[in-house]
Amino acid sequence: MKEMYERLSAWLRETRRRRTERKKAAAECRMVMDARRAVQVREFGGEVFVCMDGVPMLPVDGLKWDLSTVLDVSREAYIKYRKEECGDGR
Template sequence: MKILEKIKLWLSAERKARRERKAAQKVAALERESKERVQAREFNGEVYLCYNNVPLVPADGLSWDIPTTLAVAREAWLKWKEKEAGYEAHR
């Protein structure tokens, strides 16, 4: 019986170590992805906070209130999308 208990304890420890390794790998992958996807880039002569190379908020917008920042981010995204599509919206 002692052999079976030792095997059971060993398997339990191995499973726990595997879960911990997988969790650490997931955290490392997310950190890597955040560095690849969130950047500061130049767009139309101004530096923007970008996600996947899409300009969202101009650098000076980081000190604005949330509603203003959100409105500007949406406008910047629309301008980028229009430029990417090769047309200007008629507003």
């Protein structure tokens, strides 16, 4: 009886471990797919931008700039996009 209990316990532990690994792998896959869908390179106004959820954030040539310039230009591009998309910038 004890041997059967130990076998069952080992089987349950292994089953749980495999299920946990599958869940982690599925979550990782979802994150990768979300990142691929959310962060893209697209053309906007005749210029190629790195976009987040379809919103142009950074011109591709800006990848070599320092961080503060990247932030400033990204914010300006976002504001320009919002004004053009919404008309009033909301």
